[in-house]
Amino acid sequence: MLELDLSEQISALRSTFGDIQSVVDVEGLKVQISELSEQAGVPDLWNDTEKAQKVTSDLSHRQAELAKIVSINSRLDDLEIMVELANDESDEDAVLEAQTELRSITKLLGELEVQTLLNGEYDPRPAVVTIRAGAGGVDASDFAEMLLRMYLRWAEQHGHKSTVLDTSYAEEAGIKSATIEIDSPYAFGTLSVEAGTHRLVRMSPFNSAGKRQTSFAAVEVVPLIETTDVVEVPENDIRVDVFRSSGPGGQSVNTTDSAVRITHLPTGIVVSCQNEKSQIQNRAAALRVLQSRLLLLQREQENATKKELAGNITASWGDQMRSYVLAPYQMVKDLRTDYEVNNPSNVFDGDLDGFISAGIRWRKRKQD
Secondary structure, eight states: OOOOOOOHHHHHHHHHHHHHHHSSHHHHHHHHHHHHHHHHHTTTTGSSEEEEEEEEHHHHHHHHHHHHHHHHHHHHHHHHHHHHHHHHHHHHHHHHHHHHHHHHHHHHHHHHHTTTTSSSTTTTSOOEEEEEOOOOOOHHHHHHHHHHHHHHHHHHHHHHHEEEEEEEEOSSSSEEEEEEEEETTTHHHHHHGGGGGEEEEOOOTTTOOOEEEEEEEEEEEEOOOOOSSSSOGGGGGEEEEEEBBBBGGGGOOOOOOEEEEEEETTTTTTEEEESSSSSSHHHHHHHHHHHHHHHHHHHHHHHHHHHHHHTTOOOTTOEEEEEEESSSSSSEEETTTOOOEEEEHHHTTTHHHHHHHHHHHHHHHHHH
């Protein structure tokens, strides 16, 4: 049996880990955890439920982030011991275990390394993701629902809390649009590279002739605002409509008019929420999403002004950024990074990490 030698790989991982530690403010993270722990220990914390939930959620996220970082060094030490024992005992099972652990640590370090590239102002925020069916008729509506499931599955696989805030169902199949909130540190920074136009090519299940159909869906990603963010929305700038929540086929799932639709009159932005049982809760949630979109719109306008002053205007809105091809061959390809896989089923089941990592690195190179 050949001796297992992972010394070069482990050395490379230690080097990468050292680079990550030089970027991540571990001491600052510990200070945040200490401060949040104090706040969580205040006896009357739960008198304000919204504040209490935010404090405990932030504390949990920070603790998980720190635990992930501090565990890596000991796991690398343990890996070296596993390799040594596997070689001493010529144990094939131990060899396989060591190789599995190597892959696991490599994946974890890759995720942490990508996170160090997320240094934008709003990157650490939770994300609000909106998916809209585009050109392609019923296939586009079905495609939009496939993307909705894809992002929900991605969130589930990473242990991120996700909430469907609003869904507008199409008449025949699929959805016209859906808005979801993904509550996790760096969810916005991570998922922001998913924003753009997605294209699906397949043999349409809705076409009796079985012809190949191309359809499109748009994905919008905005950071979830916090109460400390200053995004004033005067009451006379919005119109609030209430209606009865409904599911597929238009059947009522609520006996009261609890769903809320807010229209921002100056911009025409429309936001709906029907996830909560209370009209007051739905209004508050819809207003937060509206403020998030206004925040993003403000940033886009500022960036557009900067580009105009620099004399470099790029009209990229509406250009497809990723193609999902199911016929005549199987492939998903990101047209910005050239990253591709030949298993669309896995991608639609939430396996997006490769695309996201490639997208974040691509964006960083463009910024540099």
